[in-house]
Amino acid sequence: MSTELSYSPRTGSATPGPTHSTPAEVEAAVAAAARAAGGVASAAPAERRGWLEALAAALEADVDRLVAIADEESALGGPRLRGELAKAAANARYYGAVSAGGAWLGARVQRSDADGGLDLRRVNVPLGPVAVFGASNFPFQFGTVGHDTCSAIAAGCPVVVKAHPAHPRLTIALAEAAIAALESAGAPAGTLSVVVGFDAGLSLVDAPAIAAVGFTGSQRGGLALVERAARREVPIPVFAEMGTVNPVVVTPAGVGRIAQVAAGFVESFTLGAGQFCTKPGLLLAPRGSGAVEAVGEQVRAHEGAWLLTAGIAGAYREGISELEGSGAEVIAAGSGPDAGYAATATVLRVDPADLRRGSRLVEECFGPAALVAEYDTVEQVLEVLTRMQPSLAGSVFGGGAGDVDLPAVVARLSAQAGRVIVDGWPTGVACADAMHHGGPWPATSRPEATSVGAHALDRFTRPVCYQDVPDAALPPALQDANPWRLPVEADHTQA
Structure with a gap:
């Protein structure tokens, strides 16, 4: 079985890293995510917030070990990496708060006395399992537990991460810490998993149960994933942040x-x-x-x-x-x-x-x-x-x-x-509600999407309209009792 080597940028020397995932292991990871999808989607947003807060606490509790591994594989330096880990933890909490706030659901109820008295209710629902290909340059904030992963979980989607070859040992260490934290906080098994190796990544994009892809990296890599996802029997969106000049x-x-x-x-x-x-x-x-x-x-x-x-x-x-x-x-x-x-x-x-x-x-x-x-x-x-x-x-x-x-x-x-x-510089992206970290093609594959901020959740949802559906059959965000206690826009049109 082949191994993903871990390299030191300072010397170029290699250390054995994790073994490449077999096709059976990729299939098992995707299957676990598919089994978890219903439970992740049906969990109240406030509950998902608790999961992400537990993930953030796990990062902070293991900062010395994680930063040491990250520095060995990236040469970015302890101070920079400690700051980045702290921001990654803060970002996880931020996405939990966004989820609990509920605005991303776009819940709306519209009743009309015309046309026989229509009752229309619309809400954004999770897409399902998401494949995440993280970045080499931000191993914490845009990696295994970065913006894509945390915003997808906040939106109600389980995640399968493809380990980055620039920091494979860190990917595994982060995944192990995050998975343990999520499950201890009550998240379903399979909410987060990881696969290793180039072929495993391609298999991940091809897997029928994967509903979307988040990617941060080069144009060459991002466009390859866009093209591959488009060739599937059922094409799926690839949210690739690739960058330009x-x-x-x-x-x-x-x-x-x-x-x-x-x-x-x-x-x-x-x-x-x-x-x-x-x-x-x-x-x-x-x-x-x-x-x-x-x-x-x-x-x-x-x-x-x-x-x-x-x-x-x-x-x-x-x-x-x-x-x-x-x-x-x-x-x-x-x-x-x-x-x-x-x-x-x-x-x-x-x-x-x-x-x-x-x-x-x-x-x-x-x-x-x-x-x-x-x-x-x-x-x-x-x-x-x-x-x-x-x-x-x-x-x-x-x-x-x-x-x-x-x-x-x-x-x-x-x-x-x-x-x-x-009068400012573009380096540094604030994780804030009004932030848009995206751009027209080819800076990103989807110009309407952002990989940072409150609207990052939008990538992993789709709208559904419920017409004249009995209250008991509606998702909680649209029920009259509003059990999740989230904002709902309502109006009543008279004939």
């Missing part, structure tokens, strides 16, 4: 802040060794603003770090070469460690005219690399933005509320980004 615009009125913007830009695109899907990848600044020089100075003083995997490190080096081959010029590079999967920060200058559809220059280079382009007019900036791939986020730095160019830039970014930020 997130642009940053400095308006003419913002030129006086160029030193501050340059420092923030470098800090943002090198955060986590540039391995954020929200990393700003392109800075557009007025010609003569000094942006190229200011960014270059910051990059030369930057110390590099390790990338997560050998594949990511190789793709980063290849990406820099491809950017140069497409017309970009390296203007500065930082320093970095020599061993393992090390990478140095790199900034390249590009002419705005070369930023066009089909060019490598408008594609993401995952890692601590970014482009700087100097423009002549705001109209040129607006035209360049239309040639960029749609993105998760876009930022604008201007001259304040009275900046005459700000509305046009914000409007253009709004047409092709899921989140628009003024």
